[in-house]
Amino acid sequence: MTTTDIVTVATRRPVEKHPFRRFLARPEIGALVAALAVMIFFSVYTKNFMTLAGAGVWLESASTFGIMAVAVAVLMIGGEFDLSAGVMTGFSALIVGVLTTHYGLSVWVAVFISLVTVLAVGALNGFLVMRTGLPSFIVTLGTFFVLAGIDLALTKAITGQVSIQGMTKVPGYDSIQPLFGASIQIGNGTFYISVLWWFIVTAIATWVLLRTRAGNWVFAVGGAQHSSRQVGVPIMKTKIGLFMTTAGAAWLVGMISLFRTSTVQANTGVGQEFIYIICAVVGGCLLTGGFGSAIGAALGALIYGMVFQGITFAQWDTNWLRTFLGVMLLLAVLLNHWVRLRAGGSK
Amino acid sequence: MSTPTTAETVKAVVPIIEVRNIGKRYGAINALSGISTSVFAGQVTCVLGDNGAGKSTFIKMLAGSHSPSEGELLLDGKPVTFSSPRAALDVGIATVYQDLAVVPLMPVWRNFFLGSEMTKGWGPFRRLDVKAMKRITNTELANMGIDLRDVDQPIGTLSGGERQCVAIARAVYFGARVLILDEPTAALGVKQSGVVLRYIARSRDKGLGVVFITHNPHHAYPVGDRFLLLNRGTSLGTYEKKDITISELTGLMAGGAELDSLTHELERTLGADSSIVAELQQEVATERPSR
Numbered sequence: 001m002t003t004t005d006i007v008t009v010a011t012r013r014p015v016e017k018h019p020f021r022r023f024l025a026r027p028e029i030g031a032l033v034a035a036l037a038v039m040i041f042f043s044v045y046t047k048n049f050m051t052l053a054g055a056g057v058w059l060e061s062a063s064t065f066g067i068m069a070v071a072v073a074v075l076m077i078g079g080e081f082d083l084s085a086g087v088m089t090g091f092s093a094l095i096v097g098v099l100t101t102h103y104g105l106s107v108w109v110a111v112f113i114s115l116v117t118v119l120a121v122g123a124l125n126g127f128l129v130m131r132t133g134l135p136s137f138i139v140t141l142g143t144f145f146v147l148a149g150i151d152l153a154l155t156k157a158i159t160g161q162v163s164i165q166g167m168t169k170v171p172g173y174d175s176i177q178p179l180f181g182a183s184i185q186i187g188n189g190t191f192y193i194s195v196l197w198w199f200i201v202t203a204i205a206t207w208v209l210l211r212t213r214a215g216n217w218v219f220a221v222g223g224a225q226h227s228s229r230q231v232g233v234p235i236m237k238t239k240i241g242l243f244m245t246t247a248g249a250a251w252l253v254g255m256i257s258l259f260r261t262s263t264v265q266a267n268t269g270v271g272q273e274f275i276y277i278i279c280a281v282v283g284g285c286l287l288t289g290g291f292g293s294a295i296g297a298a299l300g301a302l303i304y305g306m307v308f309q310g311i312t313f314a315q316w317d318t319n320w321l322r323t324f325l326g327v328m329l330l331l332a333v334l335l336n337h338w339v340r341l342r343a344g345g346s347k
Numbered sequence: 348m349s350t351p352t353t354a355e356t357v358k359a360v361v362p363i364i365e366v367r368n369i370g371k372r373y374g375a376i377n378a379l380s381g382i383s384t385s386v387f388a389g390q391v392t393c394v395l396g397d398n399g400a401g402k403s404t405f406i407k408m409l410a411g412s413h414s415p416s417e418g419e420l421l422l423d424g425k426p427v428t429f430s431s432p433r434a435a436l437d438v439g440i441a442t443v444y445q446d447l448a449v450v451p452l453m454p455v456w457r458n459f460f461l462g463s464e465m466t467k468g469w470g471p472f473r474r475l476d477v478k479a480m481k482r483i484t485n486t487e488l489a490n491m492g493i494d495l496r497d498v499d500q501p502i503g504t505l506s507g508g509e510r511q512c513v514a515i516a517r518a519v520y521f522g523a524r525v526l527i528l529d530e531p532t533a534a535l536g537v538k539q540s541g542v543v544l545r546y547i548a549r550s551r552d553k554g555l556g557v558v559f560i561t562h563n564p565h566h567a568y569p570v571g572d573r574f575l576l577l578n579r580g581t582s583l584g585t586y587e588k589k590d591i592t593i594s595e596l597t598g599l600m601a602g603g604a605e606l607d608s609l610t611h612e613l614e615r616t617l618g619a620d621s622s623i624v625a626e627l628q629q630e631v632a633t634e635r636p637s638r
Contacts (some may be wrong), residue, residue: 223450232462
């Protein structure tokens with residue numbers, strides 16, 4: 001054993017100083033390559049994909065998934081899952097819809113109440129996970145189903161329907177609508193403000209992760225929770241903050257979809273939580289936590305948006321989308337596994 | 348053990364930590380009792396013992412994880428009780444546990460400052476002072492003779508010895524006066540153990556009081572000034588380095604009588620001329636030091 005140690009020390013490879021090699025070790029690199037490949041493929045294969053009109057469509061599609069994927073990625077870096085993230089987008093929109101159309105509340109107040117409620121659900125998720133020590137997968141699966149039930153049952157009980165109607169007639173609607181649903185026309189393409197939100201969220205998340213104490217703690221609690229506690233990282237605060245961040249992102253996406261379409265279905269968001277996770281993993285997040293990037297997750301969502309719309313442009317059967325996503329996920333996990341071995345993360 | 352009065356220890360007459368007849372009971376089980384020793388600035392106190400001797404219990408009391416059931420703990424000559432590891436840390440008693448409290452996938456410099464990050468700016472623009480932290484990590488490690496090629500590499504890519512040294516350097520940088528090292532060489536090979544031992548010596552030379560827990564007398568003897576021997580929850584005594592040789596230390600640790608019977612047993616099964624038996628006989632032949 002001792003001889004082996006000396007040999008290992010003596011023959012260990014020097015650290016790669018080459019900037020290109022460094023670049024390749026970044027978590028988002030796989031997603032970047034894949035995004036370029038998908039973009040080039042559909043640009044060549046279909047004539048509408050690489051036009052302003054086409055770009056407006058797939059960017060819009062990627063934006064809402066992107067916002068959620070970034071939040072879910074940050075949560076995954078922190079070592080947790082949130083399966084209730086999808087249904088929470090519908091939950092937040094339904095709160096606003098019911099409070100304004102049925103109870104006649106000011107739309108600004110309703111939007112604020114929605115935010116507070118959703119953040120409270122996020123905090124509850126975090127608190128339950130930390131207090132019980134149960135895997136977040138199970139805890140948030142629970143909140144997922146609770147919220148999905150509430151969405152359907154309460155909406156039906158209060159409004160008598162399974163979707164919100166008449167949002168546009170709500171007083172104050174026009175004052176808040178541009179914030180979440182505005183669009184600009186560039187050439188013959190329509191670009192929604194959600195794309196801007198997506199960029200803002202990605203930029204803030206990247207800055208927080210790499211340049212603040214909170215970001216340092218997120219990587220630490222995801223990478224080695226016990227060690228983090230020993231050096232004085234506030235585990236509870238960090239994790240609850242993470243779940244609240246995901247909830248906050250779900251609120252933003254809920255508002256975007258509500259004010260863009262001026263309606264919301266009671267089952268909005270159900271089933272999308274896995275797409276967020278796929279985008280995050282394709283973007284280089286490790287399922288075990290402690291490694292990943294917000295930009296990678298945003299690229300993962302871009303791939304999703306491009307494929308989703310590209311398949312339509314190519315006039316293929318859109319049912320193939322999920323098969324494609326599954327293949328992407330497997331490839332991404334294999335790539336991540338290899339990266340992890342290289343990084344020498346022993347657990 | 349009484350307060351040392353010899354010339355070379357004059358500068359450290361009052362020990363940083365002194366324990367008097369300390370003990371710990373878990374319900375009816377007596378994990379440790381009657382332990383007395385001292386930790387002086389600029390000296391290494393080694394705690395030796397086999398598995399289950401009570402080493403972990405002893406350091407947990409020093410580190411503030413457990414409070415002693417009996418006896419006294421003195422800090423700078425005054426009695427203290429620590430309510431938590433944080434309280435011990437606040438008075439400068441830092442413990443480096445076997446798992447090192449590092450996050451393998453994070454860069455060395457982030458690990459170095461984890462939990463005590465340096466920031467600049469204010470309000471929402473308060474951000475990590477990356478440049479300063481990298482520089483300090485680099486210089487702190489270089490000062491201690493560890494030449495890392497790159498503080499940006501994940502700490503998981505370092506060798507076990509280097510990781511151990513980073514963990515110790517971190518404790519030293521953040522103001523430790525007493526450094527408790529829990530089996531730092533247990534999982535290391537010969538060369539890497541050497542790296543860590545040299546590092547322990549450097550910490551001692553910087554004026555820290557070091558508590559070095561180990562079950563290997565060959566690691567303890569070269570750096571130790573004082574040796575506390577534990578066996579099944581009791582003290583076999585504290586010895587100054589000048590009062591004990593390494594073979595006596597080894598003999599005491601193995602427990603002379605037990606070793607004797609083991610030799611006879613092995614002689615029957617392996618034959619008297621086997622090399623293991625010869626080695627054991629040599630150990631037994633070593634005279635046990637007087638208490």
